[in-house]
Amino acid sequence: MNEDFLSLLDLQQRILAAKRPIEVAFLAVNLAHTLIPYRQAALWGRADGVIAVSGAATVESGSPYLLWLGQVFRHLSNLSIPTALTAAALPAGLTEQWSDWLPVHALGLPMDGETLLYARDEAFAEQEIALLAHLASLVRVSRLALLPRATLSQRLKAADGRRTRIGAIAALAVALFPVTGSVLAPADSVPAHPIIVRAPLDGVVDHIAVQPNDSVSEGQPLFELDATQLTGRLDVARQQWATAEAEYRQAAQAMVFDGKAKAQVAILAGKAEEKAADVRLLESQLARISVKSPRAGVVVFDDPTDWIGKPVAVGEKVMAVADEKDTEIDAWVAVADVGEVTAGARLTMFLNTAPLSPVHATVRSIAYEASARPDSTIVHRVRASLADPADRPRLGLKGTARIDGDAVPLVWWLFRKPLATIRQYVGF
Structure with missing residues (x-):
């Protein structure tokens, strides 16, 4: 109980020290977990x-x-008191998507025109x-405080002429x-x-020996191709080689007594060597169907069940092996904002797991062509x-990146997007 009281006092002090309503909102949804x-x-x-x-620096509406x-x-x-919620409390159209977006239990807290919602897997106790x-x-x-x-117009009407002029000059300066x-x-x-770990030859993936994000050592088996077809071809090639060898030996023995057989010896010897080369090729391919890790690291690929039984072509990417700490930042900038991003710009990433400990980086490259993401947005990589x-974040962590651009007037920074939207519809 003492720890809860101290946590409440600390959070209360942070909220009272906030300068803007949005700061209070950020503290309420991100730091209440200490309580x-x-x-x-x-x-x-x-x-x-x-x-x-x-877990988000901004709200993408x-x-x-x-x-x-x-x-x-x-x-x-319409809630009037704190209310514990589950999917059953919502209409059918909203209940179906509850499990996609929220844990099982939630708590709604009405705040006179605003509502605060917390969600987790366990039910909330009365004390909580x-x-x-x-x-x-x-x-x-x-937030109310x-x-x-008063609005800007009300303040201007209340001011005298001199204060109005000073205010106008100050507004222009601002x-x-x-x-x-940014x-x-x-x-x-x-x-x-x-x-990149690629398929060594054409075939079908028979077995995946690792799971996504597993740590592997150098030389550890990763996946194996189906050997059925190669084994059958190798058996046939060995039989053909044995037959060619027998024909060659027979001709070599017969040429002592038959001059015509002497002319066939060189041809049969070449045929036997050709069959031997086929056997060696198939044996080398059979030895390569088990693919091993080229280095120690973490295995990066999708669900292994998607690969088992899938035909692959030689050189096709199956997975990758990477150092868990050898990472960089991959950001996805909207088409409307990509003009503000330049190579060499400063990038600050706020991790979802640690929004108060940003990671700093420098933009290295910008994709000239936009591509579609799984959420159906069109972006530039x-x-x-x-x-x-x-200070490298662990592989796979997600967050929000802020990319800084050139210095611009504050009025342009505020009205650039509204002006661009108006121009799209008006045409000038």
Whole structure:
């Protein structure tokens, strides 16, 4: 109980020290786990929609997860007291997707126009509900206290002529104040120098000896091709070789008494050597159907069941072996933002597992052609090398990357996207 009380005091102090409402929202969904363990959290407002989600620096309002979450919050907007929730509490259209986006149990906390949601695999105890309800009250009061009390137009009307002129000059100065333009993009930690393991010959994958992300040593078997066809061809080749050898020996013995047989000896010797070469080739191919790891590292590939029984061509990639700590950043920049990214730009990645400990990198390359991601978005791939080799995130970690661009006026930074959208529809 003492630990919970100290955690509550620490979180309360952080919330009271926040300068903006969005900072309070970020603390509520990301740092409340120091008080009560949970897997996911989100804050929603009746006017603003989804304001913040755990593990993300920004809210991508068009993603399928946030669209579904907004429908759930609108259904929960009439809550008056903290309420424990499961999929059964939602309409049929929303219940079917609950398991895709949220754990089994959730807790909805109404906050006078806003709703705070925490979710995890275990049900919330009464003591935990009471602590989170207290936290929700503190979050709502803090966000209300940080909201502006009057609009800009009201302030300008209340000011006299001199103060109006000073305000206009200050606004112009602020509008022209140079800021660093930046774009946000989802990012992954990927292998920097992987070794690609390819199929050594045409065949069918018979067995996968490792699982994804397994640690392997050099020379450890990775996968094996089906040997049935090669074994049969080798048996036939050996039989043909034996037959050719027998014909050659017979002709060699007969040439002592038959002059015509002497002319056939060279031909039969060449035929026997040809069959021997076929046998040696098939034996070498049979020896290569078991593929071994070229180095020690971590195996990177998809589900092994997708490969078993699949035909592969010689040289086709099956998997890769990479050093778990030899990583770089792979970011996916939207088509509308790729013009702001240049080679050599500074990239900062905020990991989902550690959003307060950013990783710094430098943009190395930008794909000139856009490609589709599994979430149906069209993006450009950006590769970045880590600035500090000692501070490399583990392979496979995900997060959000902020890519800094050139210095631009603040007004351009604020209105670039709205102007681009208007131009698409208006035409000038």
